[in-house]
Amino acid sequence: MKLSKLVIAAAVVAAGASTITTSAFAQAKEQFFPLLSYRTGPYAPNGVPWANGKQDYIKMINARDGGINGVKLTFEECETGYATDRGVECYERLKGRPGVSLFDPQATGITFALTEKAPVDKIPLMTLGYGLSVAQDGQAFKWNFPFMGSYWTGADILIQHIGKAAGGMDKLKGKKIALVYHDSPFGKEPIPLLQERSKMHGFELQMLPVTAPGVEQKATWLQVRQSRPDYVLLWGWGVMNSTALKEAQATGYPRDKMYGVWWAGAEPDVRDVGEGAKGYNALALNTSGQQPKVIQDILKNVHDKGQGTGPKDEVGSVLYTRGVIIQMLAVESVRRAQERFGKGKVMTGEQVRWGMENLALDQKKLDAMGFGGVMRPLSTSCADHMGSTWARVHTWDGAKWNFSSDWYQADEQILKPMIKAGADKYLADKKMTRRDAADCQS
Amino acid sequence: MLYRENGQFKTSYRADQQIFPIAQDRIAIALLLAVAFLVVPMLASDYIFRAILIPFVIMALAALGVNILVGYCGQISLGSGAFMAVGAYGAYNFFVRFPGMPLIPALILGGLCATFFGILFGLPSLRVKGLYLAVATLAAQFFSDWMFLRIKWFTNNSDSGSVSVNNLQVFGLPIESATSKYLFCLALLVVVALLAKNLVRGAIGREWMAIRDMDVAAAVIGIRPMYAKLSAFAVSSFIVGMAGALWAFVHLGAWEPAAFSVEISFRLLFMVIIGGLGSISGGFFGAAFIVVLPIVLNQFLPAFMGLFGIEVSTAGVSHAELMIFGALIVWFLIVEPHGLAKLWSTAKQKLRLWPFPH
Numbered sequence: 001m002k003l004s005k006l007v008i009a010a011a012v013v014a015a016g017a018s019t020i021t022t023s024a025f026a027q028a029k030e031q032f033f034p035l036l037s038y039r040t041g042p043y044a045p046n047g048v049p050w051a052n053g054k055q056d057y058i059k060m061i062n063a064r065d066g067g068i069n070g071v072k073l074t075f076e077e078c079e080t081g082y083a084t085d086r087g088v089e090c091y092e093r094l095k096g097r098p099g100v101s102l103f104d105p106q107a108t109g110i111t112f113a114l115t116e117k118a119p120v121d122k123i124p125l126m127t128l129g130y131g132l133s134v135a136q137d138g139q140a141f142k143w144n145f146p147f148m149g150s151y152w153t154g155a156d157i158l159i160q161h162i163g164k165a166a167g168g169m170d171k172l173k174g175k176k177i178a179l180v181y182h183d184s185p186f187g188k189e190p191i192p193l194l195q196e197r198s199k200m201h202g203f204e205l206q207m208l209p210v211t212a213p214g215v216e217q218k219a220t221w222l223q224v225r226q227s228r229p230d231y232v233l234l235w236g237w238g239v240m241n242s243t244a245l246k247e248a249q250a251t252g253y254p255r256d257k258m259y260g261v262w263w264a265g266a267e268p269d270v271r272d273v274g275e276g277a278k279g280y281n282a283l284a285l286n287t288s289g290q291q292p293k294v295i296q297d298i299l300k301n302v303h304d305k306g307q308g309t310g311p312k313d314e315v316g317s318v319l320y321t322r323g324v325i326i327q328m329l330a331v332e333s334v335r336r337a338q339e340r341f342g343k344g345k346v347m348t349g350e351q352v353r354w355g356m357e358n359l360a361l362d363q364k365k366l367d368a369m370g371f372g373g374v375m376r377p378l379s380t381s382c383a384d385h386m387g388s389t390w391a392r393v394h395t396w397d398g399a400k401w402n403f404s405s406d407w408y409q410a411d412e413q414i415l416k417p418m419i420k421a422g423a424d425k426y427l428a429d430k431k432m433t434r435r436d437a438a439d440c441q442s
Numbered sequence: 443m444l445y446r447e448n449g450q451f452k453t454s455y456r457a458d459q460q461i462f463p464i465a466q467d468r469i470a471i472a473l474l475l476a477v478a479f480l481v482v483p484m485l486a487s488d489y490i491f492r493a494i495l496i497p498f499v500i501m502a503l504a505a506l507g508v509n510i511l512v513g514y515c516g517q518i519s520l521g522s523g524a525f526m527a528v529g530a531y532g533a534y535n536f537f538v539r540f541p542g543m544p545l546i547p548a549l550i551l552g553g554l555c556a557t558f559f560g561i562l563f564g565l566p567s568l569r570v571k572g573l574y575l576a577v578a579t580l581a582a583q584f585f586s587d588w589m590f591l592r593i594k595w596f597t598n599n600s601d602s603g604s605v606s607v608n609n610l611q612v613f614g615l616p617i618e619s620a621t622s623k624y625l626f627c628l629a630l631l632v633v634v635a636l637l638a639k640n641l642v643r644g645a646i647g648r649e650w651m652a653i654r655d656m657d658v659a660a661a662v663i664g665i666r667p668m669y670a671k672l673s674a675f676a677v678s679s680f681i682v683g684m685a686g687a688l689w690a691f692v693h694l695g696a697w698e699p700a701a702f703s704v705e706i707s708f709r710l711l712f713m714v715i716i717g718g719l720g721s722i723s724g725g726f727f728g729a730a731f732i733v734v735l736p737i738v739l740n741q742f743l744p745a746f747m748g749l750f751g752i753e754v755s756t757a758g759v760s761h762a763e764l765m766i767f768g769a770l771i772v773w774f775l776i777v778e779p780h781g782l783a784k785l786w787s788t789a790k791q792k793l794r795l796w797p798f799p800h
Binding site for chain 1 (some may be wrong): 737
């Protein structure tokens with residue numbers, strides 16, 4: 001009797017699974033955006049606003065402009081839970097959809113796994129502000145696009161800012177800087193650059209790893225209390241950030257000596273700590289708030305019609321705005337590709353890749369799109385897949401983030417040779433060669 | 443009626459000792475293999491291969507290994523993820539440090555690394571038993587997590603701790619397409635499963651089971667506990683290590699230590715318990731349940747709710763997936779505590795009498 005029930009249950013599941021696979025392939029002339037996201041797990045507080053921003057921007061483009069030159073945009077979300085194997089499963093599930101444009105894996109671990117797969121499937125990867133730092137070298141990494149910054153540019157800007165705050169880069173000599181980092185590829189990426197800078201300026205670099213997901217930090221902060229570093233760099237994500245701030249409060253480490261990367265500088269990180277996080281600094285790639293025109297457009301075209309994703313008052317938060325920027329860059333890449341390969345057509349992954357490589361978003365364009373003041377202009381090329389290496393620092397005043405520095409640009413002089421060396425090592429390991437000039441035109 | 447052994451007489455010991463003494467079983471297995479090797483590659487899509495079949499085959503291999511240790515020898519282990527990691531990083535180091543190293547020897551050497559590691563962490567099993575051993579093997583897990591995160595040599599001095607392989611080849615044939623990856627893993631699984639089945643049917647398997655059932659009595663009848671337990675650790679971690687190397691090389695391509703975290707140890711243990719302790723087929727059932735079910739639920743739920751006009755959010759689906767998955771595990775273990783393999787053998791027993799049950 002149990003067995004028969006089991007058989008029926010299995011049959012129902014199988015029937016359901018087969019209907020999905022058939023129904024999903026029915027649509028045609030639509031540009032499809034696969035959205036990998038994580039709304040569950042220890043990183044969910046940060047993953048949710050990010051994913052909401054991406055969805056809302058697509059909905060807004062459809063509602064306001066009717067798509068890109070008449071091509072409707074569709075999307076489907078796939079939950080990864082920040083786990084690499086689920087991310088790979090999502091990628092495999094969504095990559096075959098018609099009109100698929102590009103993937104934003106939303107996690108450094110998944111990015112590493114997909115970097116091997118993307119060239120085979122000819123689908124570009126966009127990793128805004130994360131992923132492989134050496135992938136800025138577009139001649140070696142044809143399919144990776146770390147737009148607007150990598151962990152190396154972030155670390156470089158933080159050291160520049162700290163040097164400025166200390167009264168000149170030469171004042172860093174003999175100082176002690178601790179890196180409290182998430183013990184994963186995400187946290188370890190900045191280390192080579194920091195080591196380089198520490199050799200240049202003579203500061204001591206103290207490495208303090210925190211085991212993922214980052215709720216257990218007592219031992220780390222005991223070390224901070226012991227060695228009293230002059231500055232703490234926080235390379236955390238999700239629940240790790242607020243825990244670090246609470247631990248700093250408990251240890252009595254001054255929060256205004258703490259500097260987070262841009263993934264450690266959003267509302268979910270500081271909200272629960274509130275007053276305790278006052279004075280804490282973090283990098284910012286974008287503004288927050290509901291004033292920018294694009295956010296107003298989203299509110300008007302999506303949320304006021306009751307089609308918004310997530311709560312209305314979170315629209316315009318730091319990570320939400322970053323999600324909007326990511327999706328905007330995806331949409332603009334498709335638009336740019338259409339300029340060359342035919343307006344009003346659905347672009348393939350290869351064509352979108354060309355669009356990503358030839359983006360030119362100057363101030364005028366950004367202003368026209370409603371992104372004036374939200375981000376810096378960005379222009380990519382075959383050699384430079386990043387497009388912009390600018391960021392500034394913002395500080396939490398207990399209630400909101402305020403900008404506390406001017407824009408910084410990462411130091412080309414230091415980054416360039418490191419990226420070249422890293423990319424060459426990658427190519428040598430894989431027995432590949434650099435793209436030649438002809439390939440850059442394609 | 444169809445599944446009856448009347449008239450199948452065994453006239454020699456050889457005939458009586460076959461793996462599948464009943465003719466129908468032999469036919470069924472031959473058909474199953476034919477389907478797996480010939481029909482599936484023709485029908486399955488790229489997605490089915492890469493997202494479902496390849497992970498299933500590799501995890502079935504790992505579950506097989508864990509089953510030898512936990513199911514046959516009764517040594518509960520929570521260090522299976524560590525053995526997978528050692529296999530993966532061992533194979534990786536042989537693969538990148540020796541130019542021209544072919545894939546299969548690299549996998550076997552990775553498995554041998556895991557064997558050594560398994561014996562090392564199997565030593566406590568000579569003194570502690572049951573749950574205490576489970577906790578002791580957790581040490582292996584934590585040690586490997588630490589080792590592959592901290593010791594840069596193991597990751598070939600990669601800055602981020604993430605490593606990758608490409609240009610996989612077997613006898614000059616590239617292992618790039620989904621079909622070739624699947625067939626390669628499946629062939630390995632079939633070979634290992636056959637070896638394992640014969641191992642557990644033989645003298646050494648009987649020693650393991652004797653140790654599992656009552657180690658004092660086993661020692662009294664002349665079984666050396668040290669030899670039996672450590673050989674179970676060695677064989678099990680060899681298989682698990684190979685599965686780890688396949689998971690890293692073939693399925694992920696690029697991986698970080700988090701791919702073999704303690705969570706994978708738990709999942710392997712669940713696979714063995716749900717699939718059926720002490721049975722080779724149990725590993726396959728368990729792997730199917732743990733690997734495939736969440737993915738099917740994840741895709742089935744939105745469509746199912748869509749039938750009633752309800753749209754569920756991504757978060758809602760993944761929460762529901764976890765809840766249903768958990769509830770199913772509990773339900774299964776209440777209905778059939780001996781796992782899916784037992785359910786299967788009950789079905790076979792009933793089939794023998796069908797359609798005239800007593």
